[in-house]
Amino acid sequence: MKKYLLSFLVFWIFLAEKLNLEVFILGFVVSIIVFILNKDSFSFNLKKFDTEKIKNMLKYLTLLIKEIITANFLVAKVVLSPKMDISPEMIVYETKLKSDINKAILANSITLTPGTLTVTLKDNKLRVHCLKKEYIEDVIDSKFEKILLKMER
Amino acid sequence: MKLILISLFLLGGLFFFTVGTIGLIRFPDLFSRVHAAAKCDTLGAVLCLIALIIYNGLAFSSVKLLLVIVFIWITNPTATHLISNAYFSSMKDKEVS
Numbered sequence: 001m002k003k004y005l006l007s008f009l010v011f012w013i014f015l016a017e018k019l020n021l022e023v024f025i026l027g028f029v030v031s032i033i034v035f036i037l038n039k040d041s042f043s044f045n046l047k048k049f050d051t052e053k054i055k056n057m058l059k060y061l062t063l064l065i066k067e068i069i070t071a072n073f074l075v076a077k078v079v080l081s082p083k084m085d086i087s088p089e090m091i092v093y094e095t096k097l098k099s100d101i102n103k104a105i106l107a108n109s110i111t112l113t114p115g116t117l118t119v120t121l122k123d124n125k126l127r128v129h130c131l132k133k134e135y136i137e138d139v140i141d142s143k144f145e146k147i148l149l150k151m152e153r
Numbered sequence: 154m155k156l157i158l159i160s161l162f163l164l165g166g167l168f169f170f171t172v173g174t175i176g177l178i179r180f181p182d183l184f185s186r187v188h189a190a191a192k193c194d195t196l197g198a199v200l201c202l203i204a205l206i207i208y209n210g211l212a213f214s215s216v217k218l219l220l221v222i223v224f225i226w227i228t229n230p231t232a233t234h235l236i237s238n239a240y241f242s243s244m245k246d247k248e249v250s
Contacts, residue, residue: 068226076169079189084180115188117188120238
């Protein structure tokens with residue numbers, strides 16, 4: 001607990017850009033409140049990090065940025081074309097991921113990829129809405145899930 | 154040089170905001186409207202913020218703007234998911250009754 005509180009306080013002072021008694025006391029109070037509100041979220045431990053995991057994370061981040069940019073151009077193209085050729089469809093997709101946080105990351109990434117949108121997430125079933133039928137294949141054989149599966153091991 | 158880069162990024166951001174708004178009006182149902190609103194606003198806002206980072210140069214405010222970008226990328230899909238989830242559950246309720 002002390003470790004988290006100290007890191008929050010350092011972060012607060014870093015954002016405040018100066019250090020005096022007022023900033024310190026306010027930061028301390030805010031850190032305690034943030035810690036109490038998010039007690040359940042600190043389940044992962046930092047000791048499990050190794051170079052392999054960091055490499056996978058960087059790979060994931062670059063893939064995500066690339067997908068976001070292509071997604072934006074694709075949606076822009078569909079919106080601006082004179083006759084919109086959309087064929088909305090809802091599919092149910094099962095993930096092999098185990099931990100909740102990884103499932104949430106996958107759901108958010110699917111929302112950010114071109115033409116797909118996560119509607120509900122229950123147990124290990126994702127309900128995905130696709131703007132066009134072509135995008136269904138991208139969801140079923142997802143690049144994100146492969147990297148996340150590697151990270152889970 | 155800096156001015157050209159800033160205006161390029163700002164114009165790009167504004168372009169994506171415009172596309173998102175047009176999509177919001179043109180698409181037929183809620184799910185496809187959410188597509189337009191969610192996708193275009195992420196890149197539009199991020200491009201505008203990158204322009205501001207270039208304008209600021211290396212300063213503390215640039216780091217804060219970078220944190221804002223991370224925040225947008227986490228919260229935007231979450232909000233989108235909530236909107237569509239609410240619509241989906243209300244649709245299911247209507248079918249049952």
